[in-house]
Amino acid sequence: MFGSIGAFISQIYETVKLETFRFVDWPSISFDQQRVERLKRQVDEYSYQSVALFPTVKTIIEQIKQKTEKANENNRSRTNAYLTFFSRHPEVHWALLAHIVSRNYGWRMTDLQGSLLHPFLSFEQKEAFYLFFEQANSVIFQDAYSQLLLFEESLKHGKPLFHLLPSLGVSRFMIPFWEDFFQTEDSKMVTTALLINEQYRLESTMANYRQRITSALADSPYIIEQFLSRPFILVPFATKKVPRTVVGMRMNEWTEVAERIQQNRTLYALTFGLPRHRESYEWFAKSFKPSGSREDMWPHLFSSDKRAVLQQGHRSLVKGKPFLHSPTLSQAWGERKKAVRDTESDWYKKEAFLHFGEVTPPDTFVQTEKFATFIDLLFLISRIGSD
DSSP, rough: OOOOOHHHHHHHHHHHHHHHHHOSSOOBBBOOOHHHHHHHHHHHHHOOOOOOOOOHHHHHHHHHHHHHHHSSSSSHHHHHHHHHHHHHHHHHHHHHHHHHHHHHHHHHHHHHHTTTTTTGGHEEEEHHHHHHHHHHHHHHHHHHHHHHHHHHHHHHHOOOOOGGGGGGTGGGGGGGHHHHHHHHHHHHHHHHHHHHHHHHHHHHHHHHHHHHHEEEEEEOOOOHHHHHSOOOOEEEEEEOOOOOOOOEEEOTTTTHHHHHHHHHHHHHHHHHHHHHHHHHHHHHHSSSOOOGGGGGTTTTTTTTTTTHHHHHHHGGHHTOOOOOOOOOHHHHOOOOOOOOOOOOOOOOGGGOOOGOOOOOOOOBBBBBHHHHHHHHHHHHHHHHHOO
């Protein structure tokens, strides 16, 4: 996969260098627990009362709903919306994290129709996974993007408008965190709250799809089950090296909510705690607009041009040309009908405040070799199956 022994050794060196000699902005993310307790009391004491809204406020709410609905068209539009917002407000760290995860969701959607997974999955299995990815991606966006737009409106009006969050279908849990951020600009606190919020918000979606996904994985080879249920969340470096270095981590997607929150907090510590990674990825994200194809990330291996890949076949391993088909989102799934919106009421549980403990960046985070090994195995198994 690396083309030569020299390239492989070079990649090992790059991994050791990045993980051993790393510049750390944040050795850890931690919070004053008295402050956390104060925010908890505010959430617990909050009582939503339906009141008549002034015309101006109604207009703000309707405009936010319309903008959110328009940007929630598909994975590509969501991914772009997150990055555009982060470009305007880099103090809102969650927007870049959401962009990264959403971009990875796009790759996962197109993997289902590309060389990596298409040979192993039935039509019904692909549909099950696509619908889950689309629903999860859409539910988070619907909830969170309206929060981002309300923050922007608060800045525009020069005062916090976060009491309107329940009118946008957002849990009361987020109100004091946004109000705190508006006053203190503490990105770590509001980002952590958003990470907690999104995972609790996903619980009903996970419950609805759990049996269907379990059934879809039942007869799959172990490596396919691992690739789908413990996905790589990859953060590509902005470099012309082949292969482009990717950092990140693997997530256990179907574990309990507490572990999912911890995984996402670790990704936050990795992305923002190690500034070189964040700055490099920002350049990559702005330079390579998300198409859904992994060609955006590794053009030496993946191509969205299926005919060119079929003509190359396995011979391209020697030629150094892409030999794996990775379609764009529109090629893979066309203009699919948007996922059904999740209308769950306020999810808030007191246990949410148990997730404000200390978290540190992982010691091991370069995923280039590990992801390439997975690709090697999938390609090898597909070749054996086709012989």
